[in-house]
Structure formats: structure tokens, C-alpha cells
Amino acid sequence: MEDRITLDYGSGGLKTSQLIDSILMPAFQNPILSQLGDGAVLDGNNKLVFSTDSFVVSPWRFPGGDIGKLCVCGTVNDLCMAGGTPKYLSLSFILEEGFLFSDFKQIVTSIGKEAKKAGVMIVTGDTKVVESGKGDGIYINTSGIGFQCLNLPGKLGIRPNDSILISGSVGCHGAAIMMARAGLLQEGSSLISDCQSLHLFLDTIQNAAAPGSIRILRDPTRGGIATTLNEFIEGTPLSIELSSADIPIDPSVQAACDILGLDPLYCACEGRMLVICDPESTDSILSAMKMIPGGENSTQIGTVTNNLPGKVLLRTAIGGKRILSKLSGMQLPRIC
Amino acid sequence: MLYDDFFKHPKDVSVILKRMEELTHITGPIRLMEICGTHTMAIARSGIKTILPQSIQLISGPGCPVCVTPTNIIDMVLDLSKRPNLLITSYGDLLRVPGSIQADNLLHRKASGSKVEAVYSPMDAIQIAVSHPELEVVFLGVGFETTAPGTAACILEAAAQNLTNFSVLCLLKRTEPALRSLIESPDFAVDGFLCPGHVAAVIGSDAFSFLSDDYHLPGVVSGFEPGDLLYSILELTSMIAQHQPALKNEYSRLVHSDGNPIAVQLINDVFYPIANDWRGLGHIENSGYAIKEKYALWDTWKKFSLHPALNKPNSNCRCAQVIRGTFSPTSCPLFRKICSPENPVGPCMVSGEGACAAAYQYEI
DSSP states (O other), rough: OOOOOOOGGGGGSSHHHHHIIIHHHHHHTTTTTTGGSSSSOOOOOOEEEEEEEEOOOSSEETEEEEEEHHHHHHHHHHHHTTEEEEEEEEEEEETTTBBBBHHHHHHHHHHHHHHHHHHEEEEEEEEEOOOOOSSSSSSEEEEEEEEEEEOOOOGGGGGGTTTEESSSOOSSSHHHHHHHHEEEEEEESOOOOOOOHHHHHHHHHHHHSSSSSSSOOOOOTTTHHHHHHHHHHHHSSSSEEGGGGGGGHHEEEEHHHHHTTTOGGGGGSSSSSEEEOGGGGHHHHHHHHHHTTTTOOOOOEEEESSSSSTOOOOOOSSSSSEOOOOOOSSSOOOOO | OOOTTTHHSOOOOOHHHHHHHHHHHHHHHHHEOOOOOHHHHOOOOOTGGGOOTTTTEEOOOOTTTTTSSSSHHHHHHHHHTTTEEEEEEEOGGTTTTTSSSSSOOOHHHTTTOOOOEEEEHHHHHHHHHOTTTSSSEEEOOOOOOTHHHHHHHHHHHHHTTTOOOOEEEEOOOOOOHHHHHHSSSTOOOOOOEEEHHHHHHHHHHGGGGGHHHOOOOOEEEEEHHHHHHHHHHHHHEEEHHHOOOOOSSOOTOOOOTTTHHHHHHHHHEEEEEEEEEEETTEEEEEEEEEEEGGGGGGHHHHHTTTOOOOOOOTOOOOOOOOOTTTTGGGGGGTBBBTOOOOOOSSSHHTTTTTTHHHHHHHHO
């Protein structure tokens, strides 16, 4: 096998088969995928949860993960946040001609490892190769199916006095990626992406919470917690009140954001869970979240009120108040 | 603990606020102006206006370099971006600034095929020029004295490397002439200035002593954390109460009285002062920088013989008055109705440091 992906590997012919047999099958071995049909026939009796996501992250390798780990976590987390235990994933690659096989293998290995960890099977997939210059090395799409284990009322279930919980420090993924992109990450830096699968959080909190007490779950990816919290209540008579002192922000994330002119509250997380639940269940849910590896810093960051309909209100470090609005466009580096 | 934590999470907020309240019994209502876009955003993000005594009013001055760049210059840049094989590099916040047509900006032009890249440093633009000899790379040199040394260093680097496919469109501005023009304007009504910490880090806090020496106005060079803002506002209020205007330096952990001599030398080596147009303030003598003849090969103005068209500002947009501190963003007829960060009309809404964007995003 050559050391680089060529257009032939996306031809659908012999080279494509070689790619599947030598790299993909060994990584994801399971009886459904090994049939190599046009689609997968799946078992199941419960209500299904279905989600899809595309991954174009640059650089594809970052502190705390790579695009392979991310493409599993991303879809697994979307399923979990919809109350589904993740079960099956599809996996589609768009590779750029010239991409190194060694890099591709590393990514595939990450996918296999994270899928195993999250308890999901890769059951169907596809590979295309585009000409050099027409892609950014590698793009991945994953779609996932899970079985519903937690019935969540969603936004309409949110009530005044509900608690808002987060499973850990915010903005780590976004800050790590931006620093890596700017070439400012040093070897051994404590700034690493929070990229992780949230399946254990879903398992645990559904056991800890009284039925109906969890209103909504969301992993605050692009736009960060500021954008996600706004989405919960915009257009409703409800508001969300946060205190900046309660929001966990790792010092390395804060320092990176200070350098780059970004706000951690708008930086993406890829392994954090926002929970809105009734006040009576807050303690038991928080205790359960803290027991999970990666959830040690879980904490309540705010409360739902109806003081300023449709808005998120932040109490600042000096006791001032301001609106926390949605991210408008992308966060751009500022001039000074 | 990071050293900055002391300023991010000041411990004695209630004591400071109480002291301010006492002082305002002596001063009566006062108006303090910040003249740095980063201060505008820091003030908005800290929510400080919601805790200050009511008689202290903070107003935003002409401190956002993106905001004071006139429309005709943006139009000229947009025209430049149409040239084949020309790549425009810029600090991010300039990419969303519309020219005379709403929503027409560099991001829009990029989506339509123009070559545009956001960079953190002018040195990144040099790197792009080195790795893409087939492209003509233009760096948009905007900013005050803060970004001027970096821009100068990059012109020197281009000259050292004899880089022929790189040039800088120098749009740099100088703070002192603009402040003098503002203070001498007939509708000026400000009692003290929060002076820009970043600019002062370069040119020194002494560069702002003309405020008290020539105009009997107090000034405090301030940092950007909530604690910095509180201490600086207290200091200004105190000087006003005692009728003892002076220039003080609250940001002493970063700012020296004579600034950064190496950075100042870089500016003087590469640039010379020229008259410049400011949105809102008009034509001001010596208020801009131009690239010296010695480095003309890296001067985009000369390289492409650029001539901006006449200015045609939107007649309803109040950015000009907002920049002079005579009009509040929320009083503008376009605010929230036609003009928003998603669809900005004027530069004060589009720039991440603009007074209108700050009011739109953060004010309750």
C-alpha cells in the first residue's frame, strides 16, 4: 500500500476494498458491519433516537483528541442529550488526495477506541476521495441511532426555579483548538480539549433523577454555553440568571481566551453536559454527575426565573449585571 | 492563582462604590469618557454601569480603530479585494465592516470568491506571502499606536527579506491629535478620561499628560479588568472632586511613564505623521501615520496607486455622533430596528469594540 491516499481509493473498486479490508474492518469488527451491505439491518424494540453530524475540525489532531475521537463523541453526545442510549453509528469519510495513510490509520484507531468506550457499533459507512486542493485533508460524517431511555420534555418543560447544572469547566475544546490553530500551544500545556463521550452521564443521571425531573439536556458545542442557554429560553416568558463566580472556567482556558480575545462562555465544549432539572432533584443529580470520571467539577451555575423574559442575565465578578447574548457569527480575533 | 485575578475579582468593591458615592456629593453629575474600544467592551462585560453611582456617566469616545475608519476607505478595500491573485489579510473585526452598501463586507466578498484571511499578527501575513509567492498579499494596517509597532516590524521584515509580493495598507491612527480635536470641539462636555492602557504601554503614560497640562482635565491610564476600571473611575472622581486634574497611571503593572522605547523607535523608523480622515471627527492634522518613502515598495497606497472615492455615509446612522460621545447608541433611530450585530449599518455596531455592539449585546 502506498503512503498516501490517492483518488483510486475512492473509486469504489479494488483499492476501495483494500482500504476497507485492511484499515476499516479490523478497527470496527462486528457482525453487522462485516456483511458489508448497502445498509445495516438493526435489532431493536424501543423508540429510536437518530442524529447526524459532520466533522471538519482543523487541525485534525489537537490536544486531548483528534477528529476520529471527536466524530464518535459528537454524535454519541447528540444521542445522549436526546435521551437515547447510543447503539449504532454510520461513518463516512471524505478524504483529500495525498492524505497520509499513517494519519488515516491513527484516526481510524481513535474512532475504534472511542466507539468501544461509548458502547456503539460502527455498522455502515462510505469513503470518498476528492482531488488535492478540494478538501482539507479529511472530513468525517457520522450518523447515530440510539434507543430512548429517558423521556425528556425539552424546552417546553422548563419552569421557573429550575436549576441549571454543568458537568465541568467550560470552553476547553474551543480554546484548545484556537490556540493550536494560532500555533500558540506549548508541549505539556494543561490546556486540552474536553472531548469525551457523555454516555455514562446519561446512564447515571437517569437513575439518580426522579421521573420527569430532568427537563432538557444539551452539550454546548459551537457557540458555547452562552448560546445554548439562550436557545433554551428565547421567545419564552422565562429568563436564566447566572453568576459568573459559579461558572467553572479552567485557568488555562481563561488565559488562552485572554490572549486570543475570546470569551470562554462562547467557546465550544465537546464533552460537557448542561442539565436543566427541577430544584428538588438538583442535589441528587449533581452528586451522581460528580461520581463520573470527568464530571468531578459538576456544579450548579444558575437558575431559571421570569425576571427578564427571553434573556440570559449574568451577574459579573463585581456584582454588576449584564445580558449574556447569543454568539453573533463566528468569534473573530480582535484587533487589540 | 493568576496575578490578574486580583483585578478580575477585586475584593473591596463595596468600599470603592461607597467612596465614589461620597465623592459625587461634592462633584455632582460627572461624565467620564473611555477612549479605547477594549475599555468599551470591558465596561459592558463587567456590568459596571449597573453598580456605579447614578451621577457617574460613562460614555464611549473615538477609541475603536475600526469604527473611525471612514466608509470610503472600506469601499476602496472591497474594490481592492476584487483583484485576481490578491489576498487581503486583516485583523478579524475589520472583516465584517460594511462599506457604503449594507452587508457588503470582506467576509461577504470572501464567500463570493475574493481571497481574504483573518490573522492575529502582521507577521502571519508575512508568512502567507512567503508561502504563496504566486499571490500579492496586502495587510490592512489598522489601529492606533498599539498595533503600529507590530505593523512597522512587519514592514521591516518584508524589507529584510526583500519580499516583493507583500505590502501594507497603512490606515494607522494617532490618539493625541484626535483627542485634542475632540476636546476643542464646541459640543465637548466630558469631565475626565479613562486613558487607553494598550496605547500607553507603547507610547507611555506621559503621552497623555497634555490632558491635564493643556486642558485641565484629569486622566487615568487604566487596565481592562473590572478591578482596574473601578480603581480608575474612583481616581478620576476623586481628582474631579478635589479640582486637582492630573494624569495618573493605574495600569502600572504594564505601563511605564515613557512606554516601550523599542516600540516607539520602530514607529518612528517606519512611519511619519500625516493628516487623516476620521469617521465622526473629520479631517485632523497629524492624526494618522504614513509609511516613509524608504519603504515605499511595501506601501499598498503607492504600489496600487489607490485613491478612495468621496465619502457617502448613511444619513440616518448616528455613529459619527456616538464616536464623539454626543449621542448614545440606544438613541439612534436605527438601533435594534435596522442595525444589529448580524446586520450592522454603522461601524460602531459591527466592530467587536464598538459602543453600539456593546450596548446591543450587554446592556439590560
